[in-house]
Amino acid sequence: MRYLAVIIIIVALALGSFMFLSPGKTNPLEERMGEGKQNSSPKAPVTTIVAENLDTPWAIAFLPNKSFLVTERKGNIWLMDPNGNPSPSPVATIENAKEIGEGGLLGIAISQNFESNNFVYLYYTYSGDGNNTLNRVVRMTFQNQKLVNEKILVDKIPGASNHNGGRIKFGPDGYLYIGTGDAQNPSQAQDKNSLGGKILRITEEGKAPGNPFGNLVYSFGHRNVQGLSWYTNGDLWATEHGRSGALSGLDELNLIQSGKNYGWPVIEGDKKGQGMETPKENSGNDTWAPSGAAFVGNSLFFGGLRGQSLYQAKIENGNVIEVRKHFKTEFGRIRDVVLGPDGLLYITISNQDGRGVPKTGDDKIIKVNIQKL
Numbered sequence: 402m403r404y405l406a407v408i409i410i411i412v413a414l415a416l417g418s419f420m421f422l423s424p425g426k427t428n429p430l431e432e433r434m435g436e437g438k439q440n441s442s443p444k445a446p447v448t449t450i451v452a453e454n455l456d457t458p459w460a461i462a463f464l465p466n467k468s469f470l471v472t473e474r475k476g477n478i479w480l481m482d483p484n485g486n487p488s489p490s491p492v493a494t495i496e497n498a499k500e501i502g503e504g505g506l507l508g509i510a511i512s513q514n515f516e517s518n519n520f521v522y523l524y525y526t527y528s529g530d531g532n533n534t535l536n537r538v539v540r541m542t543f544q545n546q547k548l549v550n551e552k553i554l555v556d557k558i559p560g561a562s563n564h565n566g567g568r569i570k571f572g573p574d575g576y577l578y579i580g581t582g583d584a585q586n587p588s589q590a591q592d593k594n595s596l597g598g599k600i601l602r603i604t605e606e607g608k609a610p611g612n613p614f615g616n617l618v619y620s621f622g623h624r625n626v627q628g629l630s631w632y633t634n635g636d637l638w639a640t641e642h643g644r645s646g647a648l649s650g651l652d653e654l655n656l657i658q659s660g661k662n663y664g665w666p667v668i669e670g671d672k673k674g675q676g677m678e679t680p681k682e683n684s685g686n687d688t689w690a691p692s693g694a695a696f697v698g699n700s701l702f703f704g705g706l707r708g709q710s711l712y713q714a715k716i717e718n719g720n721v722i723e724v725r726k727h728f729k730t731e732f733g734r735i736r737d738v739v740l741g742p743d744g745l746l747y748i749t750i751s752n753q754d755g756r757g758v759p760k761t762g763d764d765k766i767i768k769v770n771i772q773k774l
Contacts, residue, residue, distance in 0.1 A: 445770050445773065446770065446773075447769065447770050447773040447774070448728075448767050448768065448769050448770070449767065449768050449770075450485075450762070450765055450766075450767055451481070451484075451485035451747065451765075451766040451767060451768050452471070452481055452485040452487065452765065452766040453762035453763070453764070453765040453766075454762060454763075454764075455471070455473060455479075455749075455763075455764040455765065455766070456473050456474070456475055456477075456753055456764060457473055457474040457475065457505075457736075457751055457753050457754045457764060458471050458472065458473055458474075458736065458737070458749040458750075458751070458764055458766060459472045459473065459474050459505070459506065459507050459508070459567070459736060459737065459749070459751075460472045460507065460508045460509045460567075460568070460693070460736075460737050460749070461509070461737055461739045461747055461749060461766065462509045462510055462511045462521070462739075463511070463739070463741060463742055464511060464515065464543075465515060465516055466483075467483040467741075467742050467743070468480060468481060468482050468483055469481050469483075469741075469747075470492070470509055470511075470521065471509075471749070471766065472506045472507065472508070472509050472523070473506065474498075474500050474504075474505035474506055474507070474754065475498070475500045475505060475506070476494050476495040476496065476498035476500070476505065476506045476525075477491040477493075477494050477506070478491055478492050478493045478494070478495070478506070478509070478523075478548060479491055479492065480492045480546065481766075485766065488546065492543070492546060492547050492548050493541065493547060493548035493549075495523065495525055495551075497525070497527045497528075498525040498526065498527065499525075499526045499527050499528050499534065500526075501526065501534060501562050502561070502562030502563045503562065503563045503564070503565055503754075504526030504534060504536070504560060504561075504562065504563075504565045505525065505526055506523065506525045506526075507524045507525060507526070507536075507565065507566075507567030507568070508522075508523065508524040508567045508568045508569035508570075508579075508580075509521065509522065509523055509524075509569070510522040510569045510570055510571055510577060511571075512571070512605060513571050513575055514605075515543075518542075518605075519542050519543045519544060520540055520541075520542060520543075520605065521540070521541050521542070521543050521548055522538060522539070522540050522541075522554075522569055522577060523538070523539050523540075523541065523569075524536060524537070524538050524566075524567050524568075524569050524579065525537065525539070526560050526565055527560075529557065533560075534560040534561055534562070534584075535556075535557050535558060535559065535560045536558035536559070536560040536565055536566070536567070536581065537553055537554075537555060537556045537557070537558060538553075538554050538555040538558070538569065538577075538579055538603070538607070539551050539552060539553050539554060540552045540554055540605075540607075554603060554606070554607030555579065555596070555601065555603060555607055555617065557596070558579075558581050558596045558597065559581070559582075559583075559584035559586065559589055559595065559596060559597035560584050561582075561584040561585040561586070562585070563582075563585055563625075563645075564582030564583050564584050564585050564624065564625045564642070565581070565582050565584065565625075566579070566580040566581035566582040566623075566625055566626050566627060567580065567581075567582075567627060568580040568626060568627050568628055568629050568692075568693065569629075570629040570630070572602075572631060572637065573631055573635055574610075575605075576602050576603060576604060576610050577602070577603050577604070577605065578600055578601070578602055578619065578629055578637070579599075579600065579601040579602070579603065580600055580623070580626030580627060580628070580629055580639065581596055581597055581598060581599050581600070581601065581623070581626065582597065582598060582623075582624065582625035582626065582642075583597050583598035583623070583624050583625065583665065583666075584597045584598075587624070587665060587666035588666075590621060590622050590623055590624060590665045590666060591621065591622060591662070591665075591666075591667070592621075593614050593616075593618055593621055594616070596617065596618070598621065598622065598623045598624060598625075598665060599617075599618050599619070599620065599621050599623060599626075600618075600619045600620045600621075600623065600626055600629075600639065600657060601617040601618060601619060602617065602619040603617055612659070613659050613660030614660070619657075619659055619660075620657050620658070620659065620660065620661050620662075620663060621661075621662055621663070622661075622662040622663035622664045622665050622667075622677065622678075623639075623641055623663050623665055624641055624642055624643065624644075624665040624666070625641060625642035626639050626640070626641050627640055627641070627642065627691065627692040627693065628640030628641075628691055628692055628693050628694030628703050628704075628738075629694065630694040630695050630696045630701060631696065632696055632699075632701075632716060633696070633698075633699075636656060636657075636719065637656070637657040637658075638654060638655065638656055638657065638681075638694065638696075638701055638716075639654075639655045639657050639694075640652070640653070640654060640689075640691035640692065640693075640694050640703045641653040641654075641655060641663075641680075641691070642690060642691065643669060643670075643683065643684065643688075644669060649688045649707075650683075650684055650685060650686045650687055650688050651669045651670040651683050651684060651685065652683060652684040652687075652688060652689040652690065652691050653669075653680035653682070653683050653684075653691075654680060654681050654682040654683070654691075654701070654703075654714055654721055655678065655680050655681060656678075656681050656719060658678075661678050662676055662677045662678065663677065663678050663680075664677040664678060664679070669683075670683050670685070671683065681719070681720060681721050682714060682721035682724060684708075687708070688707045688708060689703075689705045689706075689707070689708040689710075689712060690705060690706035690707035690708055691703050691704065691705060691706075691708075691712070692704040692705070692706055692735070692736050692737060692738075693736060693737035693738040693739065693748075693749075694738055695738045695739055695740045695746065696740075697740060697746070697771055699715060699716050699717065700713050700714065700715050700716070701713070701714040701716060702714075702738050702746060702771075703738055704735035704736055704737060704738045704748060704749075705726075705734075705735055706734045706735065706736065706751065706756070707734070707756075708726075709729065709730045709731075709732070709733055709734055709735065710726040710727060710728060710729045710730075710735065711726075711727040711728050711735055711738065711746075711748060711769065712724055712725070712726060712727075713725040713726075713727060713774070727769075727774055732748075732750050732765070732767065733750055733751075733752040733757050733758065733759075733760065733763070734750065734751040734752055734754065734756065734757040735748050735749070735750060735751070736748075736749045736750070736751035736754075737749040741768065743768075744771075745768045745769060745770055745771065746768065746769040746771055747766060747767070747768050747769075748766070748767050748768075748769060749764070749765075749766055750763055750764045750765045750766070750767065751764060752764055
C-alpha cells in the first residue's frame with residue numbers, strides 16, 4: 402500500500418504540472434519575464450494592427466513614455482498611447498499645411514532633450530507668396546497634451562506637387578537631418594546654394610553646425626529623399642526615389658557622407674561620374690518608391706510605396722549584400738518604418754494618398770515582429 406500511495410502522489414503531481422502549463426494557461430513566471438519583450442514571445446503574431454481609419458499617416462515619432470505622435474498629410478497630428486488608442490482630438494492641426502500631390506504635413510522628429518524642453522519638429526508643405534508651393538521645418542512645444550508655439554527654423558525649401566522630400570530625423574551627433582526633394586526641377590539638386598534636392602543638417606535652433614559648404618547643406622545631388630537611418634557604426638543611409646514615368650525604377654539606397662554629390666540628375670543607377678557617388682544599391686527596372694527607413698542590427702528596413710512591400714537590405718562592410726521583400730501587396734503602400742521602444746517595427750500604410758487602393762480600416766499603423774519574418 403505504501404508503494405501504491407507513492408505512485409498516486411507522483412501521478413497527481415505530474416497532472417498538476419501539466420494543467421498549470423497547458424495551452425490556454427499562463428505561466429506567471431514567463432509572463433513576468435516577458436514584460437517589455439513582446440518580440441521574444443514564441444506566441445507573438447507576425448503583425449498586429451495598432452491603429453486604423455487614419456488618413457495618409459506620413460510619419461511616427463515615439464515619446465519617452467512610449468506613446469507616439471503621428472502626422473496625417475492633411476495637417477493633423479495625433480497622440481497615440483502605447484496601445485495605439487488615439488487622443489480624443491488631434492494634438493495640433495497645421496492650418497498652413499498644403500496637401501497637394503505628395504505634399505502636406507510630412508515628417509516629425511522628437512528632440513533628444515525632450516524631457517527637458519518638450520520640443521517637437523515638423524516638416525510641411527505650404528503656399529508661399531503668389532501661391533507658389535514651398536516647404537518648411539518648424540519647431541513646436543508639447544504642453545498639456547497639445548502642440549503649441551510654432552517657430553519656423555528653415556523656410557522656403559523648394560516645393561511642388563511632387564518631390565518634396567519630407568523626412569526629418571535626429572542623428573547620433575545631436576543634429577537634425579532633413580531630406581528634401583528637387584521639387585520637379587532637377588537642376589536644383591546640383592546647386593549647393595539651393596535647399597532643394599539635398600540632405601540638410603541643422604542644430605535644434607535651426608543653425609548650420611559646421612556643414613561642408615558654410616550653409617545648411619550636408620549632401621547634394623538628390624532627387625527625393627524620404628528615408629534616413631543610422632547604422633550602429635554611425636553611418637547615415639538614405640532611401641531615394643529614382644526616375645518617374647514609363648521608365649520608372651532605379652530607386653536608390655545611398656551611404657551618405659558630408660559634402661558628397663549623389664549625382665542627380667547627371668547620373669543614376671550604376672552609372673559613374675567624376676566627383677559623384679554611385680548608389681550602394683538600386684532597384685533596376687523594379688520600382689520600390691522607397692520611403693521611411695529604420696536599421697535593426699545589420700538590416701535596413703524600408704517601406705515601399707509603389708513596391709507595396711517592406712524591404713530588408715542586409716548591410717555588410719558598407720555594402721548591400723541582399724534585398725528581401727516582405728508582405729508583398731499584403732498591406733498596400735508602406736510609407737514610414739520606425740523601430741519602437743518594444744523592439745518591434747511600426748509601419749504606416751498609405752493607401753488613401755490618391756495612388757493606392759484602400760482596404761477595410763485603411764489607413765493603418767501596423768507593428769511587425771521582426772523575429773518572425
